[in-house]
Amino acid sequence: MTAIKKAAVIGAGTMGSAIAAHIANSGVPVVLLDVVPPGANDRSTLAKAAIAKLAKIKPAAMMDKRVGALITPGNIEDDMSRLADADWILEAVVEDLAVKRGLFTRIQEARRPGSIVSSNTSTIPLRRLVHGMPEDFARDFMITHFFNPPRYLRLIEFVKGEKTRADAVETLRTFADERLGKTVIDCHDTPGFVANRIGVFWLQTAMRAAMDLGATVEDADAIVSTIFATPKTGVFGLVDLVGLELIPYIGKSLAATLAPEDPCRAVLEVPGVVKRMIAEGRTGRGRGAGFYRLSEQGGRKVREAIDLATGEYRPAREPAIPGLKGAESDPRAFLGRTDLAGRYAWRVMSATLSYAAMLVPEIADDIVAVDQAMRYGYGWKAGPFEIIDRLGAEWFAGRLKAEHRDLPALLRTPEPFYRTENGHRTQRTHRGHLRIVEPEGVLRLAEAKIRNRPVLSNSSASVWDIGGGIACLEFHSKMNTFDRKTLSLVRKTVDYIPTNFRGLVIGNDSENFSAGVNLGLALFAANVAAWPAIESMLKEGQDAFRAIKYAPFPVVGAPAGLALGGGCEVLLHCDAIQAHAETYMGLVEVGAGIVPGWGGCKELLARWCARKDRPQGPMPAIAQTFETIALAKVSTSAAEARELLYLGANDAITMNRDRVLADAKAKAIALAVNYKPPVPPTFVLPGPTAATAMSLAVDDLVKSGKATPYDRVVALALAEVLSGGDTDITETVTEDTMLALERKAALTLIRNPQTLARIEHLLETGKALRN
């Protein structure tokens, strides 16, 4: 097996360039080629323009600004020779068979033997792509279908041909999994592969059913939504997000390739209103208007929705469906409702789920692949077979039967699709229930939970045995926020580990690591003037995190997603961090009108002070820490967290979300050998003179309108902490003093009405108030 050390992407359109960026995110250099536009001065202008655009698009395609340097632009006239040392050549040009085949012939001439060639096609069958191509090309060729945006959507569909080398597939599989962080599913060479085949059917069915039954887009989106584990945007909201023009595009290719009797054909006809919207350029959020839009009316933003009957906008309405709240706890009951909402839900979900059941094993070998495709390609929280299990496979089949509908073979067996047997998850196959085998190095708490009861647990956090003498501390309150129970379990864990485990990992399976302290409870405490309760909460947090830091065993933080405020602070106290590439870390407390009070100021300052390449004297470290906290900088990736020093020399990054815990566990095992807790830092800080210097800088920002007067109050409190309070350069400041300064600053600030207004606003709108 050859590893991928260098790659090439041909086709610098939206997908090609973003895939190139993501390959570069993994640290692999990549060549990006496109055609030479007629009359162009710069013959590589297309690729160059694409790279320039990559640096600007939102959400960002590149994980940090240095990634761009790994992408080399070129054109297919002059630079085909650069393919010679590429291990993987990915084609992402226009979906035109003749163009692709012409390109493949040229690639075949330029590439080195044994390199892998793949196409990112979403619509052209592999057998047609390789038809008539030389034998060695066909052996090295496959389809690797990414989803947009490739950095963020986890799915890659692999399609291999009869002749494709198995080791080529495995090489790309390993690279896609470990380096690109993707979930690979193996698809058969069938129209639309897996995700789009079911996804387009679902979208079209849902849109048409809304029109047939007379449901509004708002109602439809509230119904086919979180209740059934499909995206909370709803179908119309989702189509706005991906772009309306995509629907007829994929639909057309499906129409050309699907079997005549395929049920999907019946829903492929694009509704008139959608056609009209596309013709008028109202193709979704990208164009500022789709099924929904924001319009200015008298200086106020008003959300509007399309009236499906007239195609005109009208003010969006709150869905007027009783019993929506909490309906996800019993989706089956919702499907049994006889009102419009129930009928709509049943029409869409019954059609979609039975269509999915009909397609296995036609489109993929097993149901796991289908469920993963819908989860990672279309943002469902559960795949179709997982949803059927939630409803009850027998109940679902029974109702289809009662309605005299065709029962797919898979639904004729009244058994759940997934089970737990002997501590392992199994899936139903034509050979009975078989254990689901995860790739080596994949570890999810979900599996530990099947096998064991938690070692310690309360309503906010739990500790699990993840093997190898390592325990995992999981936060599981809403958004994994910290309350008293979280902190008390942290303390218990630190006491419990030494006699039972070698080390500890802090992590979880959820989308976000932690959003920090439960601000709602904190605000409540402040609203009832429970200052002693707030002070003790500050103290308890500091003590708990300090216990982690000085525990007699190694602690490895394993964040993914948001790690904000207290969620960032707990990580700063770990011996090492093994972060998922998509980790958004930051000390964001100033947005709530406070300063980090659980050791965050102290730990970040210590990181900057310990940096070996820094200039002399404490002031540069203080200034850097001050800037990072005062501006509430949040990393947009783990790579960027490194630049902000939230991640340090001991910390590493894992690209695949499912591998974060395993990597963290391995790190904990390694650190456990002869483990010694760290030595408490001491600080030499200038005291009031430094605070004055920072306050002058803040004054300038206030004068120029870049900071508000209350920003100044918060910044000055932060400056006092970071400058060491009432000290001077001849004294040493201990950790205890720093922590006391943090507490004092936080407690002073939280008594201010402006701070309370900031917290209130943050909780209500999710946005920071600039008061």
Place this chain on the structure above:
Amino acid sequence: MPVYKTPTRDLRFVLYELLGAENLASLPGYESATPDVVLAAIEQTGQLCEEVLLPLNARGDEEGCRYENGAVTTPSGFKEAYRKFAEGGWVGISCDPEYDGQGLPQVLNFIVSEIACGTNLALAIYVGLSQGAYHGIAAHASDELKRRYLPPLATGRWTGTMCLTEPHCGTDLGLVRTRAERNEDGSYRVTGTKIFISAGEHDMAENIVHLVLARCPGGVPGTRGLGLFIVPKFLPNADGSVGLRNLVRCSGIERKMGIHGSATCVLDFEGATGYLVGRENAGIVGMFSVMNLARLAVGMQGLGLSEVAYQTACAYAKERLQGRALGAPAFPDKPADPIIVHPDVRNMLLTMRALTEGGRALAHWVGYAFDVALRHPDPAVRQEHDDLVQLMTPIVKSFLTDSGFEIANLCLQVHGGHGYIRDHGVEQLVRDARIGQVYEGTNGVQALDLVGRKFSQNTGRLLRRFFHPVDAFIAAESHTPGMEPFVSPLAKVFGRCQQATLWIAERGLADPNEGAAAARDYASLFGYVALAYLWARAAKVARTRLAAGQGEDADFYRAKLATAGYYVQRILPRATAHAAALAAGAEPVMAMAAEAF
């Protein structure tokens, strides 16, 4: 017989020594509300109520309202008394002068209510409903409807009602079945049956303006499909005179435990012509703004009854001779001592007095905040005071009606067997007081409103408006010489209330039953803490005045201090019991299966 003298001295104390209500006159639109004007108004209304309303109270109870053939006859004398009250301008005392109101502060209206309810609750109810209807129309209706309906309501020429309840639909307004259909001229046809409609039919005014909650055309089930409609008994002519009889009919009145002079009607709307107030499907919002004011007004009913009950018990305890003081006789020349010498009787009287005067401070503190929220030029200040009013509304309603009933009951107890005899007019107070705990949302519902809506609104911001001033007061006064006996018990229960609040916030998030099971005890705890705060402030004023040497008023301030002392030492411990009870959680409440009851 019930004794009532308007508590002008205590009202003056609350307004101008405790609350600083002289600042009312600096609020835009209230320039005329100087202390002279306000106090004169209190004198006048007091005199009218004592002389006209009070003597009718027992007769109203005995006679009750009579129903015959769609018409209701009020007890003899009610009609004339109502006319005098209306002619004095008291119905519209705080209504807009543009609509023939007097334009005086709302807090003065609350005081007028307190006095009217103390002297004749059944009669005062008619006035309260007119004010509710006025408020709902003023806040939400079109200018045309306002011009047509507000002036006759403000002057008392017409009266108003609030029509919410239906036979199957009480607290849960989402079940309303009465429906409205559009007419071509923009009006509506309203059809359905409403019950428990106070003042729904009577003979005291030429027209009645019903504010009716009904389902809009095509309105969704639940409260979001409701609209608010004006349905007049007689359709007004263009010149404001009454015209055609509308298709709304009173089909009976209820036989009740108390407030016999108040007509509680069943109303049948049979395609009656109605006019939409505000927008379709937004009726519940409009009704809530009427209801919030109505809840405060019910609090005034409890307060008024407390005052009359206390005065009546006091008079009796001073003249009733029975037994001897323990130790030495107090009046050896008389056949026996007055019962006021007995500790048990004193306990009752002091409990009544401390809860009444504390309740008055609470009621008018909130009333004053109502005016600031209405009129202050700074929107931030208006917001703060509006927050306080919203937060305290369920407390004012539930605490003052709970203590109103407790005090009326104590009044009967002080009278012994004579209290149980109808001729003394004391048992009427008990029966009249009981309804306050029930209507306008039972006190259980008030408690749920407090821990539900009022807690969650803006993540607890409303709570800040109570807890922060109390916290600041404790911090400021904890070292003031002589204040320790008042501040230290306050600080203790305040801490319990803070704890209980956080406890409910945390537990309630995980399990809504926890919040609901704690609600009633929490609302009581909150009420006792609020009174402790106001009593401590009152004690501070009294101490300051006494230190400055207040000649003839010295007795008043000494009594204030003594009553404050009684409150914090003998009543406030109840707060601790409520705190302990709620902290036991929902488990003991929910443990037993429904079948086991």
